[in-house]
């Protein structure tokens with residue numbers, strides 16, 4: 093029987109010629125990732141087990157991103173523990189204040205992930221790298237601790253859903269609208285356990301930034317991973333970033349998909365996920381009655397340079413509505429610098445926004461933009477669960493950078509085209 | 514002698530080990546409250562080697578590792594269910610609790626039946642009714658991981 097992209101990558105890393113859905117395999121890993129919240133737990137496990145070596149110091153990545161620059165003593169202590177561990181074992185890819193970025197934006201940017209590779213990360217949005225044609229998935233801290241030592245882990249081979257993309261993107265529509273529409277359609281458990289594999293002639297409409305956003309939120313549909321086939325857009329992105337050899341895997345013609353979802357880009361308009369689930373998708377055009385207090389533009393989902401550009405294009409020469417706070421967080425130091433070079437930082441500041449150095453910050457209700465009771469925020473992040481960005485009576489509306497920016501200007505949920513009139 | 518303790522669909526981690534006991538890391542303490550909100554007698558009746566049989570989506574809810582730990586510390590040798598929640602599945606294997614997906618067995622086995630499980634072949638035998646069921650057996654490395662007491666323990670052993 094044929095295999096899906098994911099199954100082929102897993103078979104290769106397990107040293108098997110074939111795998112099938114449901115099979116338990118042991119697979120070699122090309123990269124093991126942790127952040128400042130999950131790594132300390134993994135390090136404790138690693139040390140409690142008495143391990144004294146890392147399988148490959150170039151294949152473990154630690155990114156201090158959730159609470160840096162450290163927001164309090166506890167987060168400072170956690171980062172210190174990671175810093176000392178990284179130093180002790182000579183971990184090459186350790187990113188701290190000054191070099192860090194939000195992990196899932198940073199790793200692709202730095203060329204740490206290539207097509208066909210197998211990656212685990214102690215962070216649920218590790219699925220982001222599927223955009224590059226890699227198999228990557230989130231695991232627990234124990235898994236990370238074990239994998240740092242062993243260099244392999246076990247997987248249950250997932251079954252798959254195929255999403256066939258057709259049509260053309262409309263103006264202002266981006267990857268965020270695509271994935272929110274898909275999750276709205278299949279639900280937050282629509283892809284439970286499974287791979288989401290994208291295909292179809294519509295993929296050429298999706299930029300690498302779009303794809304990274306789409307794969308990032310595969311977990312929000314319950315998916316184990318969300319993967320794109322390698323094409324010219326992928327190659328162009330990898331060019332100059334990834335110098336090592338890599339292999340592209342494509343699904344067999346007779347690969348088994350439990351379900352095929354048709355996604356026509358022609359039908360997708362700017363979309364907002366209302367509280368308190370990412371599946372709660374509504375057209376941005378219908379949000380006029382929802383008055384907002386804050387916009388957040390950033391996160392591993394939408395903190396890339398394309399996202400900054402989309403926001404800057406809308407905010408240019410305009411100003412936030414009275415009473416709306418604007419928080420812009422470029423996801424990596426390179427993006428931060430780029431924003432200054434391209435004049436986006438000035439645009440944001442002129443519009444009344446603040447611009448922070450990279451951090452997860454408000455995305456998980458950490459700091460840098462926490463909401464009070466009753467407040468509403470349009471955010472480019474990926475989760476709008478109860479209390480995700482602050483008080484349990486606050487509300488998060490998930491949207492693209494363009495919609496967040498437009499909403500900041502009017503003070504209510506707004507489709508960017510409404511500003512043209 | 515393995516007695517089956519049977520439950521329905523969607524047994525969640527809050528039922529397996531209520532959040533009010535999570536402050537404890539002590540396995541015996543966790544075991545003493547295992548399943549208490551769904552079956553107050555569980556702790557008294559679960560004997561070493563017994564099995565749990567359940568329906569769909571066993572272990573759904575939070576990612577707490579305490580849940581499989583509490584079950585294992587209760588002496589349960591295996592959980593057979595129609596399906597498991599993803600994180601529970603991973604946690605169970607990582608801490609060395611045997612779990613088998615077998616919808617037919619989960620359907621056919623009755624509460625209180627005497628059941629034996631052959632982990633090498635995946636054959637589940639209901640000695641009370643005489644019926645047998647075939648689950649997909651664990652590959653050897655998972656079997657070893659469970660025998661060794663979980664992921665960390667088996668890795669430690671492999672490193673020696």
Ligand code: SF4
Pocket residue numbers: 158194195196215217391392393451452455456473474
């Ligand atoms: S930006 Fe948000 S979702 Fe992304 S890694 Fe940070 S906390 Fe997690």
